[in-house]
Amino acid sequence: MAVGSAVRDRCRTLLGxxxxxxxxxxxxxxxxxxxxxxxxxxxxxxxxxLATRMLRSDRPVSVYATYPRATRLGPILPGGLIELGTMTFEFDEEYAAVVGAADAEVFAPETLPLDPLPHL
Structure with missing residues (x-):
């Protein structure tokens, strides 16, 4: 399931x-x-x-770390894990396509389909 527009707006506000x-x-x-x-x-x-509230993971409260856009998120390790900097993150498998698309956008843009919902 995609992250909703309210969460994106909160992230946008925090990132300036x-x-x-x-x-x-x-x-x-x-x-x-x-x-x-x-x-x-x-x-x-x-x-x-972005760090989030303890019981409200849809509410970002601070920028924990920032990396250049050319940072590769994958490969996705078994169990839905990625390594970013010195940290290891686990995510639901439904977001594997998001990780793949984020990497493809920089490292293989010719493989991406057109965005069907560019206004989101």
Whole structure:
């Protein structure tokens, strides 16, 4: 299931409306700093890891880390894991296509279909 527009708006507000959000998906850190909920936000210029509220994983509260847009999110490891920087994140398999599309946009743009909902 796609992340809703309200979550995207909260992420956009936290990031300062500077760049267009391309992809957002929720993830759970499974290594240091311990179990915590995050939103991974891919914009035109960066990949940001947003910390969320403890019981409201749809409410970002701070920017935990930022990486250049050329950072590869995959490969997806068994169990729906990705490594980003020094952290390992687990995410629901329904977001595997989002991770793949975010990587393809930078590393293999010719493989992407046209966006059927460009206004979201």
């Amino acid at each position: 409306h500077q760049e267009e959000i391309r992809y957002v998906f929720p993830a759970l850190s499974v290594g240091p700093p311990g179990l915590a909920n995050f939103l991974i936000v891919v914009t035109d210029g960066a990949v940001s890891v």
